[in-house]
Amino acid sequence: MEILDILIIGAGPIGLNCALEAEKNDLTYIIIEKGTIVNSLYRYPLYMRFFSTAEKLEIAKIPFISTAPKPGRQEALEYYQGIARQKNLNINLYEKVVNVTKQNDIFHIETSKAEYRAKNVIISTGFYDIPNMMNIPGENLDKVKHYYTEPYPYARQKIVVIGSSNSAVDAALETYRKGAEVTMIVRHSEISESVKYWVKPDIENRIAEGSITAYFNSELMEIKEHTVVFKNEKGETNEIENDFVLAMTGYLPDFDFLKNSGIELQGECLNPLYHPETMETNVKNLYLAGVVCGGKDTHLWFIENSRIHAEMIVKSILSK
Missing domain, CATH: 3.50.50.60 (FAD/NAD(P)-binding domain)
Known part of the structure; x- marks a missing residue:
């Protein structure tokens, strides 16, 4: 079985950005996504508009062209799914990761459809799947x-x-x-x-x-x-x-999945433990990216300020 350099869990904007950064540095990768590409955005209200302007939602310096000052849900879907198509990103859709374990420095990832091996894992699963x-x-x-x-x-x-x-x-x-x-x-x-x-x-x-x-x-x-x-x-x-x-009481990350993957959760907000300069968790070579980093404080991280996580993580991986 092939041992990937990186397995990315979640095909949201930040997961896609991690894949693009991996490709740029010639690292082998796959994204595993339980729904469609940018599944959380797909489930947003149909007429939702972002706080951020288009340029602050861009990933990998790919221009986001919007007809309005604040892009809406459909424009965002077109942008992110368009990137996945144009770049032919390696994504498996409608496949749920059920277990992440580590043996002899190699991660064993079990999904609803298959099993994978990877040297590094990035969890970029957002928070929109479990209602509060x-x-x-x-x-x-x-x-x-x-x-x-x-x-x-x-x-x-x-x-x-x-x-x-x-x-x-x-x-x-x-x-x-x-x-x-x-x-x-x-x-x-x-x-x-x-x-x-x-x-x-x-x-x-x-x-x-x-x-x-x-x-x-x-x-x-x-x-x-x-x-x-x-x-x-x-x-x-x-x-x-x-x-x-x-x-409309808000949503939570999948804390059980994080704990079962070995990640320590701290305080009342169940903040996952990670290094702020590398995004590496207490489990060596297991990284977090995007909104999931905030625990219950789901307003701490969003697309605009977590785009940098991909570069930080790949830089850490290459340094090893």
């Missing part, structure tokens, strides 16, 4: 959605949106504009400061005028077939009619 659960009664009902893609299924429905971040605000505004009756239940005292600056006034104005109802300093307690129960800022229990719950 509320752990309340009724969360398993079909009416509860942890992913939001478009507003059309919710026309003329009574919607409860949980959260006040970008995803929650986008869902609230889009469903409201397609005729939904929208109620937001927010743990905090106001809309998150991290909400896109061109969207924040919109949601605040819709709340102020009463088009969207918002309960701040409040918590959802139970989800029933036709209602939801929540506690408001006064500690009073309320029950309102409801057709769908959009639980």
Whole structure:
């Protein structure tokens, strides 16, 4: 069996960048991806726009041409998948890595379809696959959605949106504009400061005028077939009619996979241990790249500031 120089887990933007850096330095590699190319971006809301401008989303100095100041989901899909096509990157899609072990300085990688050997492994799996659960009664009902893609299924429905971040605000505004009756239940005292600056006034104005109802300093307690129960800022229990719950409560990396691969996790945020100059973990020749480096703090790393990880990792590999 061939022993690769690098096996990359995850075909997101940073995983692709790692592959391009490996090719540039004549290192053998393969990317293993459980879904499609840039699978997380594919699952974003259809009309999502990035904070960053196009040039800050570029990888390998390949120009990202956008018709708008802030690129949207479809443009990003075209850009990253286009790179994979044009460069003919070595990617296996719809193949899930289930186990990473190390024997005599060689990694043994078991997937849903095959087995591989590699001298180095890069985990670049993002964080979009495991919803941050509320752990309340009724969360398993079909009416509860942890992913939001478009507003059309919710026309003329009574919607409860949980959260006040970008995803929650986008869902609230889009469903409201397609005729939904929208109620937001927010743990905090106001809309998150991290909400896109061109969207924040919109949601605040819709709340102020009463088009969207918002309960701040409040918590959802139970989800029933036709209602939801929540506690408001006064500690009073309320029950309102409801057709769908959009639980925009965030997402988490696969911590079990990281631990099972031998990576140490530290503190309340379960920050994976790695060297900041090489991205090498406590397991020799096992590296992290991209958002997964932040543990529960999923806003710490993003495409714009983690593009450099590929060069740092390959430089470390070549130095050995």
